[in-house]
Amino acid sequence: MNPAELAAVLLEIVRRAAAERGTDPDTIAPEDAALERPRNREHGDWASNAALKLGKRLGVPPREFAEQLVAALREVDGVAAADVAGPGFLNITLDAAAAGVLAERILEAGEAYGRGELYAGVRIDLEFVSANPTGPIHIGGTRWAAVGDSLARLFEAQGGEVTREYYFNDHGAQIDRFARSLLAAHLGEPAPEDGYGGSYILDIAARVEADYPGDLSALSRAEQQEVFRELGVTQMFGEIKASLHDFGVDFDVYFHENSLHESGAVERAVARLRELGHIYEADGATWLRTTEFGDDKDRVVIKSDGEPAYISGDLAYYLDKRERGFDRCLIMLGADHHGYVQRLMAMTAAFGDVPYVNHEILIGQLVNLVRGGEPMRMSKRAGTVVTMEDLVDAVGVDAARYALVRSSIDSNIDIDLDLLAKKTNDNPVFYVQYAQSRTRAVARNAATAGVERTGFDPALLVHETESELLGALAEFPRIVLQAAELREPHRVARYLEELAGSYHRWYGACRVIPLGDAPVEDVHRARLTLNDATGQVLRNGLALLGVSAPERM
Template structure:
């Protein structure tokens, strides 16, 4: 928060001088609870509710959202800042500044808080005792891989459907982005206790499969690809494999029978390639659901009858309709066409009902930028089934990916012909760089990936920057062991350098960042956090020695710093794991 000195001179409260209240003990016991913002926020919330109750305001009227913390831009103003008094002063019947002073006086009585400053009209800046802040390093090492875990989705069954590329060609770059983002999001849900099923919807029903089969037949016969078919060398590769796998004489079959053979075996070959590519990319699915099953099992008919029993199906113009306008859609939707064939939405109805009947509380579907128009009708469908839109069903829409090399856009694949594929990207930069680059930007924005940058082993390359920081923590630990520095004791009060305060503050943020990332469905927040943490670590590394210089003896400060070093490495590894990116021992 900014103090009065940082505000414009026209502010009515410009002459309010900061009031600093200090804890006379200025020393917290080892084991103080003030090791992360969530714990401090809970203490602040308790004091706010007590002050409100003393003025006749019930505690239920003060929510956790009313009492938030953030890191001050200027670290001279403390470790944490809150505008709670500004937000709540008038609500409980006092001036914000007086309320802030009351809170500050209460907070400095808390073990681990060194000082509380009231600035401006009621900003509250809180400084922790060094030991209270430093004990976090030990807590992180005790938690290990569990640091950052939470219980937000404990007991919640989540079906996360992503990628779901048509089995008519290699996974294109857009699908590759969803593979990276979807898998990271699944890991975040699991980090918050969710029971996650990763699901791939296999579109093996419809016109695109017919075009694929006809393209394979044309390749087998040495004919040009059909006008509406698929090109690229992969078609010839798949056709050749079908020829090899088919036990009989393909050329002895009529063309329509040939097409059925290529449909069955060709789709299986293509799907095998897709699964192999995803596995090499570090993404494996729990369920591969075949669209064709919905139509062959009678699931579409069951979904229609369920909606009919709920009173939302009607007949008109020889067709069967779903009354989605009752639930906010711009028009009703045909479910069964007048010729008796199911319309496109019929598969959506059956598939959603199938997921809910499998016991999933939340169904999340990740779609490409060209699917914006589907959201409204799918939410109407959810409501028609009696469920809650945006809760039982969520749709995430992702924007396009552009590859750049040598300053020019990369537009075509050597193998696929018309699109850039997962194999193209991974072949150019490797799995780690590809996954990191695809996750580190918001899905709401188009992303330009510079292939030249991602192959550089410099700090300009974000994945190298983060991995190198983690690798450096490993190197420091190895060198410390050689120099006789161990973690046999730990005095957190010795971590007093300004870079140590910065680094501890960054480490404390990780649980909040993981929670925020999953609540907002934004895994890119993990990547950006890791880059900030790496920066704080590199600055600390340059300023503070873990190993004694020359013949100097090992002191407690060296052991404390080794603990901080190792804790940083643990958080970097935890974050990289969420992104599905490796954490090398050496670089």
């Protein structure tokens, strides 16, 4: 009996008991009879607070209601024991066969185990990274690359139709500064005070010089700057794309900010909001009445000089996404954008959409790289910021992605490069990958010893470490669901570390291969099934994080 089956049985029991007490059973929602893993495994395989949640509503003392539910649970095939604890908690223990059959079901499902349908048929646009094309991706953008790609994988695992989108900021003052910096490097001049430094500027300038088919010296300074703007941004963005690809992140759409202003998208967005009655004119400017939707002040959309204000691009871009058919639009931004969320939600409401549903902003905190106990503050190439390449060069893609995903985006993180370079159990990514590769080694050795997955008898998986491991495996679908729903891929990483710990303890206590010349028994075959099921779940989890699952380590 898997967790979903047990949950369905408990819900049916609760609804039947509610009906007996005069309550419409359809008013009992699945979450009213939810299951959870007890912290102390001696209390059983599963626990529920259904009686505590529903007792008052049904007009019955929770413990009395719990006793009624327990009596029904004890009659269910596959339930070995059911008891009441405290004021009305339900503790449920499955018999060994009912619990052990999960191993076989995991292998039958394969890569599909853990997947669900939370977002089945939902079109999701996930915009992340979107670093300015004026330099290499810094460590903050690298965190978004890892987290964003993992979120996309989680949404897809829940049936979502996901588009990974990169907003290409090719409109504005930062591009002017970049072009002037490249031109200064070409002319051998100092970088502008507000420009960009680092050896990458020299590299890009040299490539522009090589790529330009004509004689740059024959052009005016303004014309040269335009050449460096066009070719330099192309070169820089090509580097960004290559870095992201090498990091395991590829985008479906690269959306150019300039296109919003050149295509009339801004004017169309303003016209739509005007039709809805949310645009007005004052002081020579065009305003959006965002205070009606929770913003602290109304926002200028078109300035008095006729130039579009910054928010105009946001209006046009959001409307463009919705017109492309996306049900949910998510944007991942750095901590310095925290004050921008409310005006974007007000904008969403002004279009008639639902804030935090049709449009959602995720804010991430800072990342610090630490080496030798000291923070890294400078990049060899970028000069002023630590970059994606700095991190990958130090620890590799797998360790970098895992380290950036395993903490909540709400918290600042310090990444210890020395720790991540170690091949020891202190290194979390090594710990998880090693557990997975160990399952592969056990399977290879079992094949050599003649142990096969035939005649699987789940009732033989009775050791306490087997019960612990099966319980951990049963949790995976719930973890994936929660990680997607709460936008918290770190839940998958932390789960994998716990699963790896359970597996290592089981490995030390239970043999898959007989000792010496002892014959192969059914228990060895059952354990091989459990071993292989654990490997499958570890691989499925690592895939959601974009981290490899090595055959050997």
